[in-house]
Amino acid sequence: MPDVTDVRVLITGGSSGLGLAMARALADGGAHVLITGRGEERLRAAVSALSETPGRVDGIVMDVRDEESVRHGAEESFRRLGGLDVLVNNAGLGMRHVNPRFLTEPRPFWEVNPAGFRDVVDTNLTGYFLVAREIAPRFVERGHGKIINISMNYETMRRRGFVPYGPSRAGAESLSAIMAADLAGSGVTVNILLPGGATATGMIPDDVPDELTGSLLDPAVMAAPVRWLCAAESEGVTGERLVATEFDAWLKERSRA
Numbered sequence: 001m002p003d004v005t006d007v008r009v010l011i012t013g014g015s016s017g018l019g020l021a022m023a024r025a026l027a028d029g030g031a032h033v034l035i036t037g038r039g040e041e042r043l044r045a046a047v048s049a050l051s052e053t054p055g056r057v058d059g060i061v062m063d064v065r066d067e068e069s070v071r072h073g074a075e076e077s078f079r080r081l082g083g084l085d086v087l088v089n090n091a092g093l094g095m096r097h098v099n100p101r102f103l104t105e106p107r108p109f110w111e112v113n114p115a116g117f118r119d120v121v122d123t124n125l126t127g128y129f130l131v132a133r134e135i136a137p138r139f140v141e142r143g144h145g146k147i148i149n150i151s152m153n154y155e156t157m158r159r160r161g162f163v164p165y166g167p168s169r170a171g172a173e174s175l176s177a178i179m180a181a182d183l184a185g186s187g188v189t190v191n192i193l194l195p196g197g198a199t200a201t202g203m204i205p206d207d208v209p210d211e212l213t214g215s216l217l218d219p220a221v222m223a224a225p226v227r228w229l230c231a232a233e234s235e236g237v238t239g240e241r242l243v244a245t246e247f248d249a250w251l252k253e254r255s256r257a
Contacts, residue, residue: 002231005030013091017201025223027055064127094203106161196245
């Protein structure tokens with residue numbers, strides 16, 4: 001995998017699931033990683049689990065839905081890491097938040113609780129905006145930086161019973177495209193990364209059907225593409241949408257172009 005030694009990375013929602021898998025991949029490569037989460041106990045456990053990696057891992061409590069929390073978290077990130085090279089917007093809430101049995105008993109949109117709808121959108125879309133809003137100007141001032149926004153398959157955005165998760169991720173993809181356009185020529189890049197299928201994380205309900213269990217992706221599928229996006233090899237690449245399960249083929253095609 002590409003070398004990420006001493007690359008300074010902030011991963012929101014990094015205490016579990018895809019975020020933790022990406023933190024491990026980067027720390028294994030020698031990166032300095034700061035993960036965020038809303039729960040201090042879970043953060044401590046995640047940092048402890050990554051303590052023997054070649055890199056350096058630390059955690060900070062931050063609620064991406066709250067402007068003041070994000071402002072403090074951004075300042076603390078730059079202080080602890082001595083600067084920042086990469087922001088990975090990953091913190092998210094899944095369909096379990098509004099319907100614990102969403103795979104077996106999907107609900108129509110009109111039965112979704114408005115408070116739950118707001119929670120998911122505030123985390124998955126507004127959270128991406130708030131964190132990037134704090135980090136991007138610092139990147140622009142420096143003339144360099146990378147933003148990676150985590151997303152999901154297009155099919156899931158339109159799937160029956162997937163309000164508000166689908167719309168929140170669709171909005172994040174639109175946000176990413178606009179961010180890339182707004183930052184063009186600044187030295188700051190914006191790319192989208194998604195696993196390419198349902199992953200074995202806490203977003204999957206306990207009553208998942210047996211036929212689906214065997215098809216779940218290991219969160220480690222994100223390791224190679226996130227390492228590449230954080231490394232020098234991806235310098236100047238922006239506005240791309242990388243699917244982890246297709247990354248090797250994408251990279252080969254890119255090398256031939």
